[in-house]
Amino acid sequence: MAKIYVDNIEYEVPDGKNMLEACTSLGLDLPYFCWHPKMHSVGACRQCAVMSYRDENDTRGRITMACMLDANDGTRISINAQPAKDFRAGNIESLMINHPHDCAVCDEGGECHLQDMTVMSGHNYRRYRFQKRTHNNQDLGPFINHEMNRCIQCYRCVRFYNDYAGGGDFGVFASSGRVYFGRSEEGTLESEFSGNLVEVCPTGVFTDKTLHKHYTRKWDLTSAPSICQGCSVGCNILTSERYGKLRRVMTRFNGDVNGYFLCDRGRFGYEYVNDEQRLTRAAQKDQNSGTDAFSAMKDHLASNPKLIGIGSPRASLESNFLLKQLVGADNFYNGVSAIENEVVNEVLNVLVKGNVRTPSLAEIETYDTVFVLGEDVTNTSPMIALALRQAAKNLPKEKAFALKIQHWNDAAIREVVQDEKGPFYLATPYATKLEEIATSSVHGNTKSLVQLSSKVADLISKGGDHQEDNDFAYRVANALTLSKKPLIVSGCGMMSKEIIRCAANIAGALRNAGKEVGVVFSVPEVNSLGMALLGSAGSLDDAILQTEKESGMTSIVLETDLFFRTNSQKANSFFEHSGKTILIDSLENNSTPNADFILPAGTFAESSGTMINNEGRAQRFYQVFKPNNDIKSSWAWLDMLMHQAEKERNFDAIVEEMANSVNAFQPISGLAPHADFRIGTQKIPRASHRFSGRTSMNADVNVHEPKPPVDEDSPLSFTMEGYHGKAPSSDIPFFWSPGWNSVQSINKYQIEVGGPLHGGNPGIRLIEPSESGVSSFEVNDGSADNGKIEALPSWFIFGSGELTAKSQAIMKRIEPAIISVSSATLKNSGIEGNGKITINSGEQKLTLPYKVDENVPAGVVLIPYGLADTMGITFPIYGNISMD
Amino acid sequence: MEKPLTEHIKNDGTPLSLKEYEAKGGYEGLKKALKMTPAEVLTVVKDSKLRGRGGAGFPTGMKWSFVPMGDNAPPVKYLVANGDEMEPGTFKDRLLIEGNPHQLIEGMIISAYTIGANMSYIFLRWAYHLAAKRVLAALDEAYKAGYLGKNILGSGYSLDMDLHTSVGRYICGEETALLNALEGKRANPRNKPPFPQVSGLFGKPTIVNNIETYCNIPHILAKGAEWYISISKSEGGGGTKLYGASGKVKNPAIWELPLGTTLGEIIEEHAGGMQDGYKLRGLLPGGASTDFLTPDHFNIKMDFEEVAKAGSRMGTGTIIVMDDKTCPVGMCLNLEQFFAQESCGWCTPCREGLPWTAKILLALEEGRGKPEDIDHLTFQTHYNAPGNTFCALAPGAMEPLQSALKYFREDFEEHIHTHQCKYKH
Amino acid sequence: MDNSNQVISEDARKEIEALFHHLPHKQAACIDALKIVQKYNRWVSDEALVELAPILEMKTHEIDSVATFYNIIFRKPVGRHVIFLCNSVSCWVMGYEAIHKAVKDHLNIDFGMTTPDDRFTFLPIPCLGTCDHAPALLVDEDLYRDLKPEQISEILAKYE
Numbered sequence A: 001m002a003k004i005y006v007d008n009i010e011y012e013v014p015d016g017k018n019m020l021e022a023c024t025s026l027g028l029d030l031p032y033f034c035w036h037p038k039m040h041s042v043g044a045c046r047q048c049a050v051m052s053y054r055d056e057n058d059t060r061g062r063i064t065m066a067c068m069l070d071a072n073d074g075t076r077i078s079i080n081a082q083p084a085k086d087f088r089a090g091n092i093e094s095l096m097i098n099h100p101h102d103c104a105v106c107d108e109g110g111e112c113h114l115q116d117m118t119v120m121s122g123h124n125y126r127r128y129r130f131q132k133r134t135h136n137n138q139d140l141g142p143f144i145n146h147e148m149n150r151c152i153q154c155y156r157c158v159r160f161y162n163d164y165a166g167g168g169d170f171g172v173f174a175s176s177g178r179v180y181f182g183r184s185e186e187g188t189l190e191s192e193f194s195g196n197l198v199e200v201c202p203t204g205v206f207t208d209k210t211l212h213k214h215y216t217r218k219w220d221l222t223s224a225p226s227i228c229q230g231c232s233v234g235c236n237i238l239t240s241e242r243y244g245k246l247r248r249v250m251t252r253f254n255g256d257v258n259g260y261f262l263c264d265r266g267r268f269g270y271e272y273v274n275d276e277q278r279l280t281r282a283a284q285k286d287q288n289s290g291t292d293a294f295s296a297m298k299d300h301l302a303s304n305p306k307l308i309g310i311g312s313p314r315a316s317l318e319s320n321f322l323l324k325q326l327v328g329a330d331n332f333y334n335g336v337s338a339i340e341n342e343v344v345n346e347v348l349n350v351l352v353k354g355n356v357r358t359p360s361l362a363e364i365e366t367y368d369t370v371f372v373l374g375e376d377v378t379n380t381s382p383m384i385a386l387a388l389r390q391a392a393k394n395l396p397k398e399k400a401f402a403l404k405i406q407h408w409n410d411a412a413i414r415e416v417v418q419d420e421k422g423p424f425y426l427a428t429p430y431a432t433k434l435e436e437i438a439t440s441s442v443h444g445n446t447k448s449l450v451q452l453s454s455k456v457a458d459l460i461s462k463g464g465d466h467q468e469d470n471d472f473a474y475r476v477a478n479a480l481t482l483s484k485k486p487l488i489v490s491g492c493g494m495m496s497k498e499i500i501r502c503a504a505n506i507a508g509a510l511r512n513a514g515k516e517v518g519v520v521f522s523v524p525e526v527n528s529l530g531m532a533l534l535g536s537a538g539s540l541d542d543a544i545l546q547t548e549k550e551s552g553m554t555s556i557v558l559e560t561d562l563f564f565r566t567n568s569q570k571a572n573s574f575f576e577h578s579g580k581t582i583l584i585d586s587l588e589n590n591s592t593p594n595a596d597f598i599l600p601a602g603t604f605a606e607s608s609g610t611m612i613n614n615e616g617r618a619q620r621f622y623q624v625f626k627p628n629n630d631i632k633s634s635w636a637w638l639d640m641l642m643h644q645a646e647k648e649r650n651f652d653a654i655v656e657e658m659a660n661s662v663n664a665f666q667p668i669s670g671l672a673p674h675a676d677f678r679i680g681t682q683k684i685p686r687a688s689h690r691f692s693g694r695t696s697m698n699a700d701v702n703v704h705e706p707k708p709p710v711d712e713d714s715p716l717s718f719t720m721e722g723y724h725g726k727a728p729s730s731d732i733p734f735f736w737s738p739g740w741n742s743v744q745s746i747n748k749y750q751i752e753v754g755g756p757l758h759g760g761n762p763g764i765r766l767i768e769p770s771e772s773g774v775s776s777f778e779v780n781d782g783s784a785d786n787g788k789i790e791a792l793p794s795w796f797i798f799g800s801g802e803l804t805a806k807s808q809a810i811m812k813r814i815e816p817a818i819i820s821v822s823s824a825t826l827k828n829s830g831i832e833g834n835g836k837i838t839i840n841s842g843e844q845k846l847t848l849p850y851k852v853d854e855n856v857p858a859g860v861v862l863i864p865y866g867l868a869d870t871m872g873i874t875f876p877i878y879g880n881i882s883m884d
Numbered sequence B: 001m002e003k004p005l006t007e008h009i010k011n012d013g014t015p016l017s018l019k020e021y022e023a024k025g026g027y028e029g030l031k032k033a034l035k036m037t038p039a040e041v042l043t044v045v046k047d048s049k050l051r052g053r054g055g056a057g058f059p060t061g062m063k064w065s066f067v068p069m070g071d072n073a074p075p076v077k078y079l080v081a082n083g084d085e086m087e088p089g090t091f092k093d094r095l096l097i098e099g100n101p102h103q104l105i106e107g108m109i110i111s112a113y114t115i116g117a118n119m120s121y122i123f124l125r126w127a128y129h130l131a132a133k134r135v136l137a138a139l140d141e142a143y144k145a146g147y148l149g150k151n152i153l154g155s156g157y158s159l160d161m162d163l164h165t166s167v168g169r170y171i172c173g174e175e176t177a178l179l180n181a182l183e184g185k186r187a188n189p190r191n192k193p194p195f196p197q198v199s200g201l202f203g204k205p206t207i208v209n210n211i212e213t214y215c216n217i218p219h220i221l222a223k224g225a226e227w228y229i230s231i232s233k234s235e236g237g238g239g240t241k242l243y244g245a246s247g248k249v250k251n252p253a254i255w256e257l258p259l260g261t262t263l264g265e266i267i268e269e270h271a272g273g274m275q276d277g278y279k280l281r282g283l284l285p286g287g288a289s290t291d292f293l294t295p296d297h298f299n300i301k302m303d304f305e306e307v308a309k310a311g312s313r314m315g316t317g318t319i320i321v322m323d324d325k326t327c328p329v330g331m332c333l334n335l336e337q338f339f340a341q342e343s344c345g346w347c348t349p350c351r352e353g354l355p356w357t358a359k360i361l362l363a364l365e366e367g368r369g370k371p372e373d374i375d376h377l378t379f380q381t382h383y384n385a386p387g388n389t390f391c392a393l394a395p396g397a398m399e400p401l402q403s404a405l406k407y408f409r410e411d412f413e414e415h416i417h418t419h420q421c422k423y424k425h
Numbered sequence C: 001m002d003n004s005n006q007v008i009s010e011d012a013r014k015e016i017e018a019l020f021h022h023l024p025h026k027q028a029a030c031i032d033a034l035k036i037v038q039k040y041n042r043w044v045s046d047e048a049l050v051e052l053a054p055i056l057e058m059k060t061h062e063i064d065s066v067a068t069f070y071n072i073i074f075r076k077p078v079g080r081h082v083i084f085l086c087n088s089v090s091c092w093v094m095g096y097e098a099i100h101k102a103v104k105d106h107l108n109i110d111f112g113m114t115t116p117d118d119r120f121t122f123l124p125i126p127c128l129g130t131c132d133h134a135p136a137l138l139v140d141e142d143l144y145r146d147l148k149p150e151q152i153s154e155i156l157a158k159y160e
């Protein structure tokens, strides 16, 4: 700890900070622009000026940038001294001379860091009387709007996009008063993390184009804490609504998970919530829609038919749990293909039985050596890729620290690091984007990757220094053995249980060698691991077999489109063989026409629940609004069906029941405050106290203000009424603090900037390895290739996700479904010329156009996962290819 | 009077060849240095009280002593000669490079030897085409003669040297921006610390010195620190200095004189006083980024301490003379337009403040000035003061303006009140 | 390989590749590479940037970011000859404005413009370091000093 003095008051702060971090952590208001808690200091904007003094006898002091000043023992500054105040006001005035002052039409208005800092600095009178500089704006694609005139040249955007996130199509151009931030040529931003520009930019240069389509000011948004459902990482998000439409998704800081950032699938993949294809009414086949459909359903269930339930990895734990209770454990199937079921169960198996810990997303950034096996994380779990990009910088950074360069001195660190990358190895079926930062990479089919990784595990087990050998396995084993903190990353992307085991074995070998090793698995969906923990009687394939065996059962299908999960032949067979089908889902899909009853389910925006991410972290999400129709959380429908009730039990009761009946879920009852939690006597409002016009929202229909909906399931209220201080960390509906209207107000919610939220980061880990755990799992490398072509899925951040792919902005980014194959494979199969090829395994058959990609290993073809033309395929396929 | 730097430079405009240079005692300093340990060479340079000639006057020996040495030092280090010379009114390094490139090369080899660098660069501004050609020819000669390359003169020490010609921008002269330019990046300056001596070019220990600074080194080594101090008239530093004058003096040129020669002597004796019909009103003593001085300062010594005491900086020692028919406001306008254009665009005060300053001055010149403009110009000089900006460009830009507001305030006021510039006809 | 559409010639490429041997990584040659492209092509077009990127192992925007920072890298076409007139303080004191006017009148173009016949581009340049012989200008690589307005037509006549 260091003793520092700010305006003559003594404080104790942790060592190694700069004065801006220190002051901000102390809750003192000091304006800044270029500094960012994750990207640290470069000293460009000059807004964080303070007076610094040599010692207590120094009465003159000098202006110094707090962000570039060590908070060492004895550091003495003043924030309030007049020269510093004058300087900061003058600096804002300078920034504002070319700013268009278009707050009234700017999407950032009301949550603009520039507005906040202007007010904080006290500048208000405009002296500049000359012409403003103007710039051209660029069309940056469907996600981001560009309004360069608002730029204050803090350089945060390039520093995030390029330096932090590894982007390759964005930059700063020109010099002096004409510096320009954008693309070299107009066009869609290619980074998977481009959406963060919206939050990183302190003003309105980069704004959310999807929000713009249905724009609402921040203070008029009703917001709720939520969990992104785009992939298994479970990033914490804020959802925001007005007039029954979801307006946008923003980052909800969680220091253990996503921190300050989100990927573009998560941020822009929400629009399906507002889709016209939404199911909004409880309905019965061939009947007019209306509430009696639900009564009919109840009546049907009252007749005690034999039930079969199909659960879903995209439904909440509560919904799946209740379905399981309703249909009985023996009749509850988990809605994914047999192979996916097997692979996900294997992930759970190695995490539970193994002796290696799986780190949180935030912890991934702390490892020094990385080996990625089989997984295209950029496309399956993009935020893991972002974290890995940070991990790759750790060892090179040590060189800078050895030169006594401070941890926050970003540009200086990068200068020492140059373009050196940490030990980072990839073994995947195809070339992934992370190859940009890889030390070395290989591509192979499942069998060869299993062999390779088994060899790596073996070499590590044999211990120590392997001779320098150009062989990839040797090099990986060497690097991992030399590392202090190695990380193994894998996942279900190849749909191979063996790959999961291989990854676990490498990690286990490292663990036995005394390393502080971690292992990370990406699983297919937001609640895949939750489903595995809950347990089921089997996969969707098993369920189909069961219905075929015993036709006429009443099936309850929870948030599952069978046509997405399995081929149409099997899906149709299921519907033909089941008696009555009750479908609970949010969007119309290929399964809905087959249902006898439909119950409209809330998406993550209209429902609450618990999800378990790839790390085994249980996280609560809350509904942001009550829809004006029949839509309800799936668990509510199921609860009503189960109890033959008109109204569901309260959420807490269900969680309680679940926690009591499933051992692994016991901690979940303490995940978040219960619905009766109050601060004083008050609930936590989802709307800000500046919320305007509530009384007039329905004035065109009725001059009497309707009674606001009541949330019986959480301590959150749907209105602006309630406690306006800080909510418990799991229940923060939006970030705001007096004078801090922008996302930067997150500072005020943290114990120290960039650190955990007050009250601890939300979420509870359910899986920890045991010391006595297993370090080795049996691997069977005789995978069934025997000379056949192996078709593996290629993953797409935009397109492979079932629901996000139905969002308009995302749709614009979806690539056509094309098979990738190398020319050698084509030649071996005697294929020439243009056209379509067919892959045929006997059981599955698919015809698509193809493109030649020499990075695809021989004997492998890649098929995009989950696109409209490829959904329902279960991977891997072993078969042959022929020209269509 | 001794003129070690320039005495051998020929009057016919051709450079000294290697042969000619050697005949005049060239590369003797190097031979001597190579027989000494780097630490011994460093001691000599420190004792000589050589101060950097790039503008800031930092003691050269001290600067070098921050480079990590010994077995634990990083194996790769660099040495760079700063020949950007884009400061308006400055034209001294060009003379040294064009006239005697080997003197520079020798100085750099000795310096690189002292800090243990094996790679060095001469960073030259683009517009110096002739200088570039001569440097390349001289490098070629030096390599062939074994002064550069592997195992120099059998000493076991090796050094490579390359020429980099810049592509414009004044900020490239700032030493850390220069390093970024050498790395092929945008020439934004870097924060210090870390200093280049610790993390410079490509993140490796690096010394950057001015061309003139290096040119002194061979002579210091050849003739010793005491001699070097003895040829100076300054208390604070040794050696001679290239002084120059431009503007409406009778004899604008460059002269090598003892460091500490008085301003009056330079203007009146060497520059021959003002051209007929012109009176001297003020002068910038050391390039565009120094404060104005006036004829009242003629008896001060042109060295780092005395000029500073008089409220300006010796800077590069090349004097720009303002006569009585030149508008001080117009001159400030010209300077501030230059600085505004050359701002790198990294930090706010410089990027936004300088164009605003220039716009006000233009308004004054065009008769659109307002009474509050003088206050605003004064504000800019405080706002862009040293420490407030990221590097020294903007504070330098404010020096002529702040002193003009002090010495020629009536001109600013007159522009505002009469809505015109009386110097324009 | 069909090179006919390449804007960076083979010779230029070779010259660029020769830069690499003294540098720790190729990116460090970026500025020199841009100069070489400009030497052959007079300016640096978008296409040239795209072709440079793989040679330097950089991204196009990274090169553009550097190219647009510097004064002497031309991202727009220039004429066969470029006149750089020093407009810095010593030349200004010594009457650069008369030279400016002379060039303007003679060629009918101002700073930043190119003659319609593509013969000259006219640009200002900061201090040429020849202040004792102000005013001064540079045509391509030739320096002219102690200028008088009446010399302009004669000087420019040398450049076709």
Ligand SMILES: Cc1cc2nc3c(=O)[nH]c(=O)nc-3n(C[C@H](O)[C@H](O)[C@H](O)COP(=O)(O)O)c2cc1C
Pocket (backbone or CB within 6 Å): B051, B052, B053, B054, B055, B056, B057, B058, B060, B063, B082, B083, B084, B085, B086, B087, B170, B171, B172, B173, B174, B175, B176, B208, B209, B210, B211, B213, B391, B392, B393, B396
């Ligand atoms: C904007 C700016 C421009 C500069 N230009 C030059 C220059 O052209 N030549 C030079 O030697 N130093 C220049 N300097 C000073 C250098 O940063 C550095 O101090 C100098 O090269 C060190 O050499 P010295 O110690 O030998 O003086 C400039 C500084 C600034 C802030």
Ligand code: SF4
Pocket (backbone or CB within 6 Å): B171, B189, B342, B343, B344, B345, B346, B347, B348, B350, B351, B389, B390, B391, B392, B393, B394, B395
């Ligand atoms: S003062 Fe600031 S903007 Fe100006 S050149 Fe220096 S760093 Fe760049």
Ligand code: FES
Pocket (backbone or CB within 6 Å): A020, A031, A032, A033, A034, A035, A042, A043, A044, A045, A046, A047, A048, A049, A065, A066, A067, A068
């Ligand atoms: S936040 Fe300190 S200079 Fe920008």
